[in-house]
Amino acid sequence: MAARKVVARLSQPHLLGIEPLSIEDIELVLATAQKYQTRTAHETRPVSRNDLLAGKSLVLAFFEPSTRTRISFELAADRLGMDVVNLALEASSVQKGESLLDTVKTLVAMRPDALVIRHQASGVPQFLARHTSVPILNAGDGLHEHPTQALLDALTIRDHKGRLDNLKVAILGDILHSRVARSNIHLLSKFGARIALGGPPPLVPKGFEKLAPGVTVCHELDQALAAADVVMMLRVQLERQREPLFASPAEYARHYCLTTERLARAQPDAIVMHPGPFLRGIDIAGEVADSSRSVIPHQVENGVAVRMALLELLAGGAS
Amino acid sequence: MKPLLIKNGRVVDPASKLDARRDILLEDGRLAAVEAKIERAGAEVFDAANLVVAPGFIDMHVHLREPGKESAETIQSGARAAAAGGFTAVACMPNTQPANDTALVTRYILAQAAQAGGARVYPIGAVTKNLAGEELAELESLRAAGAVAFSDDGHPVWNSRILRRALEYAAALNLAVIDHCEDPQLAAGGVMHEGDCALRLGLRGIPALAEELPVTRNVVMAALAGGHIHLAHLSTRGALEVVRRAKRAGVRVTCEVTPHHFTLTDEACREYDTRAKMNPPLRTADDVTALVEGLADGTVDAIASDHAPHTPTEKQADFESAPFGVIGLETAVALALDKLFHASKITLPRLVELFSANPARILGVEGGQLKVGAPADLTVLDLERKWTYRAAEGVSKSRNSPFDGWSFRGAAAATIVAGVLVFRR
Ligand SMILES: [Zn+2]
Ligand SMILES: [Zn+2]
Numbered sequence: 001m002a003a004r005k006v007v008a009r010l011s012q013p014h015l016l017g018i019e020p021l022s023i024e025d026i027e028l029v030l031a032t033a034q035k036y037q038t039r040t041a042h043e044t045r046p047v048s049r050n051d052l053l054a055g056k057s058l059v060l061a062f063f064e065p066s067t068r069t070r071i072s073f074e075l076a077a078d079r080l081g082m083d084v085v086n087l088a089l090e091a092s093s094v095q096k097g098e099s100l101l102d103t104v105k106t107l108v109a110m111r112p113d114a115l116v117i118r119h120q121a122s123g124v125p126q127f128l129a130r131h132t133s134v135p136i137l138n139a140g141d142g143l144h145e146h147p148t149q150a151l152l153d154a155l156t157i158r159d160h161k162g163r164l165d166n167l168k169v170a171i172l173g174d175i176l177h178s179r180v181a182r183s184n185i186h187l188l189s190k191f192g193a194r195i196a197l198g199g200p201p202p203l204v205p206k207g208f209e210k211l212a213p214g215v216t217v218c219h220e221l222d223q224a225l226a227a228a229d230v231v232m233m234l235r236v237q238l239e240r241q242r243e244p245l246f247a248s249p250a251e252y253a254r255h256y257c258l259t260t261e262r263l264a265r266a267q268p269d270a271i272v273m274h275p276g277p278f279l280r281g282i283d284i285a286g287e288v289a290d291s292s293r294s295v296i297p298h299q300v301e302n303g304v305a306v307r308m309a310l311l312e313l314l315a316g317g318a319s
Numbered sequence: 320m321k322p323l324l325i326k327n328g329r330v331v332d333p334a335s336k337l338d339a340r341r342d343i344l345l346e347d348g349r350l351a352a353v354e355a356k357i358e359r360a361g362a363e364v365f366d367a368a369n370l371v372v373a374p375g376f377i378d379m380h381v382h383l384r385e386p387g388k389e390s391a392e393t394i395q396s397g398a399r400a401a402a403a404g405g406f407t408a409v410a411c412m413p414n415t416q417p418a419n420d421t422a423l424v425t426r427y428i429l430a431q432a433a434q435a436g437g438a439r440v441y442p443i444g445a446v447t448k449n450l451a452g453e454e455l456a457e458l459e460s461l462r463a464a465g466a467v468a469f470s471d472d473g474h475p476v477w478n479s480r481i482l483r484r485a486l487e488y489a490a491a492l493n494l495a496v497i498d499h500c501e502d503p504q505l506a507a508g509g510v511m512h513e514g515d516c517a518l519r520l521g522l523r524g525i526p527a528l529a530e531e532l533p534v535t536r537n538v539v540m541a542a543l544a545g546g547h548i549h550l551a552h553l554s555t556r557g558a559l560e561v562v563r564r565a566k567r568a569g570v571r572v573t574c575e576v577t578p579h580h581f582t583l584t585d586e587a588c589r590e591y592d593t594r595a596k597m598n599p600p601l602r603t604a605d606d607v608t609a610l611v612e613g614l615a616d617g618t619v620d621a622i623a624s625d626h627a628p629h630t631p632t633e634k635q636a637d638f639e640s641a642p643f644g645v646i647g648l649e650t651a652v653a654l655a656l657d658k659l660f661h662a663s664k665i666t667l668p669r670l671v672e673l674f675s676a677n678p679a680r681i682l683g684v685e686g687g688q689l690k691v692g693a694p695a696d697l698t699v700l701d702l703e704r705k706w707t708y709r710a711a712e713g714v715s716k717s718r719n720s721p722f723d724g725w726s727f728r729g730a731a732a733a734t735i736v737a738g739v740l741v742f743r744r
Contacts, residue, residue: 099632099636100636100640122639123521127636127638142522182519208518211518211519
């Protein structure tokens with residue numbers, strides 16, 4: 001691999017998505033995350049704590065329910081000594097009809113050092129970033145992007161495969177409604193991976209091939225899986241589909257659940273990933289999820305490390 | 320009131336195939352003479368040297384928000400914005416609160432318009448009660464009160480049985496039914512054009528098909544019911560292709576295209592810019608090419624702005640929650656001059672026809688041509704005027720334009736309604 005320029009700071013003031021990031025930005029995040037990792041492919045390490053961001057505060061504004069991503073951010077902030085304000089938005093002014101912008105302007109007036117936002121509408125972090133200079137970390141916007149997930153996935157893949165280029169990655173399931181898929185496609189494509197998308201035809205439109213270089217759409221799961229080094233399963237986003245796009249979960253599972261037999265089409269050392277929460281027996285068979293091929297727990301641990309890195313890089317400036 | 324004498328202008332009147340230097344005399348609200356040289360003692364003189372004088376431009380599709388949403392626009396602010404954009408008349412859609420589905424509301428609009436100053440205002444009546452698409456509105460009473468067409472714009476007339484009945488009434492009343500062509504199931508949940516850009520932004524799409532299917536239904540229906548159907552704001556190549564074939568087959572169908580659809584593509588949504596959110600959505604570059612071809616070859620009958628004011632608070636939202644619609648009264652003529660005429664896509668007489676003779680014919684209103692005895696409504700154009708549009712300085716009460724900060728070659732130089740100069744740049 002050609003030597004890449006090493007940079008000390010991100011080219012962007014916010015983390016809105018993977019698409020606007022440069023390869024150097026991504027390398028910087030991954031390198032920074034490495035020092036916070038509690039597990040690699042070969043070893044487990046003690047939890048790393050410091051007071052790098054002591055005295056700084058982080059606001060978590062989750063307009064859409066989430067447990068894992070929120071807790072992962074909380075842990076990340078805590079391990080860096082940050083104060084965390086967890087906004088219970090159900091009980092706040094959003095319910096009283098206050099506009100999104102007014103709610104966020106109020107939050108920003110409290111001078112947090114960074115703002116983590118999850119919202120059910122695509123583009124909300126971009127919209128808010130136009131109105132505030134507080135660093136915004138996108139924790140998932142609608143169907144658009146989920147950049148921290150793609151970064152933790154990249155860290156996990158590199159731990160196991162030693163590289164991000166010259167890989168075949170199969171991403172399977174409900175691609176259309178998946179912000180995880182979009183962010184992963186952008187990231188892996190930047191590094192030159194070959195990306196095969198598979199799933200039910202209405203959930204994997206052909207247009208995805210134009211999203212980034214190196215993407216192919218296969219409606220046959222076996223074709224997508226063939227010789228894959230990495231198999232990334234997606235959860236069926238029942239709550240984001242506004243129309244029935246398949247007959248029933250059972251019908252979906254029959255044709256698209258990742259079983260041991262289907263996984264046999266991939267490389268013998270292929271790893272299996274899932275952003276969680278997964279639907280056992282629907283998008284992934286229990287025996288696959290529990291097998292040694294599955295790196296799902298590793299993804300969760302890397303999530304905290306990557307979010308620590310992002311907080312350091314984005315909220316670490318003089319306050 | 321003094322007669323008004325417009326001297327030395329290049330007079331372009333497609334209806335009489337006139338494109339020559341002429342003087343025009345306006346007297347008692349009517350056009351009194353169009354001749355090579357007119358002298359008239361006591362007349363006020365408007366020197367139109369180096370300017371184009373055309374029949375008054377009519378924007379046949381605007382939303383004035385009164386009654387009900389006066390914070391975004393009033394009949395007065397809308398009529399004045401129209402005049403500032405070069406329009407002598409507008410036709411306003413009935414999706415107000417309450418909707419214009421009764422003679423009472425039509426009369427209210429006309430009464431407000433009479434005091435507005437600026438452009439004339441022609442009310443369009445609802446096809447169905449409260450635009451709900453279920454029961455016919457009082458079409459005959461609306462017509463008697465002054466409605467110039469029927470439409471449920473904002474919504475399609477989706478029930479085919481209702482559309483058929485409306486066309487039968489409209490045929491007898493000699494008015495057009497204007498349909499907002501949108502298949503509600505195919506468009507459900509969509510906020511922009513379904514295509515690569517929507518996929519990238521993670522926004523739900525409105526496919527071209529959602530417009531093309533009802534366009535097809537509408538022309539078949541018009542052929543059956545015999546009425547005149549006018550298709551609002553067409554935006555796709557496929558829709559124009561259906562209209563082209565129907566016209567060849569002799570169906571009474573007309574259609575309009577907006578300046579934003581012939582200028583912008585779905586890429587304008589790229590930064591989640593809510594000023595690029597409207598319905599129908601901005602389409603692809605190929606659709607833009609097709610719309611321009613249709614404007615040139617006669618498939619498209621009119622340019623209309625679909626002026627849809629929204630307050631800054633409403634539009635200052637994330638893309639998915641923001642309302643559909645953009646304002647366009649003050650930029651429509653400039654966009655047509657710059658992007659169509661100066662770009663050598665259409666001739667000046669064709670441009671004038673798209674803004675005057677054709678909308679007048681579709682709505683069955685006076686005007687649209689420069690014959691003696693016609694209303695003294697004129698639009699004066701400065702083809703070479705270079706200027707920059709600033710939405711914040713606009714006459715409209717709203718600011719939601721995707722063309723804020725754009726520079727144009729060509730502008731409306733003056734607007735004359737009933738012999739009165741209501742706007743001069
Ligand atoms: Zn409409
Ligand atoms: Zn409209």
